[in-house]
Amino acid sequence: MVGPVCETGDTFARGLRRCAGWLLALLPLWASAAPVDRHAEARDFDRAFDATMARYRLPGLAVGVIEDGEVVWTRTAGELRARSGQPVTPRSLFKIASNSKAMTASVLARLVQAGRLRWDDPVVKYLPGFAMHDPWVTRHMTVRDLLVHDSGLPEGGGDLMLWPEPNAFTRADILHGLRWIKPAYGFRAGYGYDNLLYVVAGEVAAAAGGAPYETLVRREVFAPLGHDGCRVGEFRLADAGEVAQPHMRDGERNVPIHEDGPAVPAITSAAAGGIRCGLDDMLAWARNWLAPTPAQLQWLGPAQRAEMWQARTPMPISARRRAWDDTHYFAYAFGFRLADVDGAWTVSHTGTLSGMYSAMVLLPDRKAGFVMLTNGEADAARTVLTEVLLKHFTAPAKARSVESYADELAQAVAAKPAHAPVPDVSARHPASVAGMRPWLGVWRDPWFGDVSVCPADGGVEWRSRKSPRMHGQVSLLDGRHLLHWDDPGVDVDAWLDFAGTGKARALRMAKIDPQGDFSSDYEDLAFAWVGPCGATPP
Structure with missing residues (x-):
């Protein structure tokens, strides 16, 4: 970025805010917007929803759209479990995966607001047994550092202690194991997405808040915001109502995988990606950020809301993001990602688990956004539907169909040269006991x-x-x-x-x-x- 207000001496976060503000000030994005034809808008949303379901043959899908702080459209389709006859509804629970991270960060923000901890407190103040590979990093790692993916851990470092589930790794195992994971780069020197430090953040919250992480989420997030359908920790399936099950594709069929039993156990990864919510509650969560009520501003005041959405760690911008969204900045905040899309400020996150995908995208300047939840293999489906819905808000003149984006994405995948040839594992033969002795x-x-x-x-x-x-x-x-x-x-x-x-x-x-x-x-x-x-x- 260039311009008289973009000073090279700024910190990344301050410069980003100033430069972004300067650019956006030049773009009267919605100041004189024409009245919205809600019926035509709903037809557009329906068309995109139906095309996504048809193209990707998802087992279930739930999507909702917010404009001017109000929910203007919702749609659900498919089944909680393929061939069960149980329909997906706005209250059906989905694993929101890494969209849980913003809720974890919010618990910490509430504790900061209450004076129970500070963002710049060292982690070892609350967890004396915490250690990273480098003792200097151990001493200097702060609560803030846990949330922004700049620790130096390799991407996904230690995730085998979280997934696949179920497993016997505990949060204490993670606190002990981190010291053995060698860094991939310097502390605070770059972006590398991790999950383990969000688990640590949940344990910091538990130590400062005087209750287990799951109790804190219910007390500090679900109860005050009215998210009565959301679940974290152990629960009975029969008591939770409608619960979507994950699926994988097997040829032409969606096949349920890793289905819940009657008693759903607490999981170690909860703070990183273990919360479940339905569409109604996720839309209420989004509205809390877009158009908070006086009570919600009491729940989390302007100072901590600003902390949550301050750019912390610059993220790489892909060629596709530049081409599709004209993105110039992309950064991680506290459980959220910040970016400009066609000149509009967006705050978002995605969630990905085996057979479960989610997305929440907010456009704060318009008090608009949307939520997507699905219980199938939906990486491409999420990318495509998110892009179609984004363009509705950021660049209607550039609007394209689901089919157009899907075809381009498929062509790009087919044309991408392999980093290394993946061997045909069907040619393998069993190793002998004698040969392996x-x-x-x-x-x-x-x-x-x-x-x-x-x-x-x-x-x-x-x-x-x-x-x-x-x-x-x-x-x-x-x-x-x-x-x-x-x-x-x-x-x-x-x-x-x-x-x-x-x-x-x-x-x-x-x-x-x-x-x-x-x-x-x-x-x-x-x-x-x-x-x-x-x-x-x-």
Whole structure:
């Protein structure tokens, strides 16, 4: 950005606000907007909704739109569970995944407002056992740092302690394990999305607030804002009403995966991505930010609202974002992302879990926004529908159809050169017990814990002791050891690289697809051999 008010001596956050304000002041975006034809608008929204459902064959979808601080359109379709006959409604609960992060940040903001903590307090003031890999970083990490993805952790570092669920990792395990995860870059030196530090943030809130994280969310967010349908922590499925189940695509069918049992347990990842809400409650959450009532301004005053939406960490801007949205700045705040889209200021976040996707996009200057919730594999669907709805607000003259965006996205994916060829795992063959004999035994990583590489069912099985869904057969492919998961929902398969002899034996892992989900952070694991199969090493 250039201009007389964009001074190079500004801090990033101050300069961003000043420059953005200067640019937006030149754009009378809505000052003389014509009266809105709500019927035509609803037809446009319906058309986009139907086209998204048809193109991506989602099991269920819930979308709502806000203008001038009021909900002007909602739509739901599909089923809570494919072929169940149970319809999705505005009160159906979805996993909002990382849209939980803004609620976690809000709990902390409430505690700051109440004088229970300060943003610049060191984390160790509340959690003396907390430690990062670098002792200096441990001492200087603040509450603020936990929320803005500039810690130096590798992208998704340590996520194997959170997913796949269920697993036996605790929040105490995370506090202990962080010290073993080596940084990928310097502290406060760049952006790298993480989840573990939001779990730590939840524990800071618990220490300062005098109650478990889940209790604080209910007390500080759900109760005062009237989000009576939202759930966090343990609950009974029968008491929650309508609960959407996640799905994956299997050919032409949506297949339910990881379905809830009658008793839904509390999960370690709650503060990073473990809250569930329905469309009605998410729209109420959005309106609280866009057009707060006097009571909501008592809930969280202007000072802490400004803190929540202050740009903290610059984020990379993709070529697609530049082309589609004419974006010039993109930054992380406290549980929100800030960007300019066609000259308009947006505040947003997405949520992604296996078989569950969400999005919330706010345009504060117009008191407008929208929420999308779905219970299927919907990465492309979310991208496309979000773009169509955004253009309705930011650049109607540039409006395109769902089909147009979807075709362009599909073509870009097809044309993208592979970073590295992904091998055909169907060509694998089982590794023999005899051939694996030097590597059989119990292996330990300092943060992930123990895994066994031991004979099973005539072959060799790799099995995690704390993450029970992570088990699979060791095979050979192109002369390398391959770990093929028994549960396809675990995610991408892994190479196993064994080295050394005797007590110096080591095991490293790597995704067979380098572009796979960053939460499968196998590359951060470093196993050492600690004992033979059947032993319980100290």
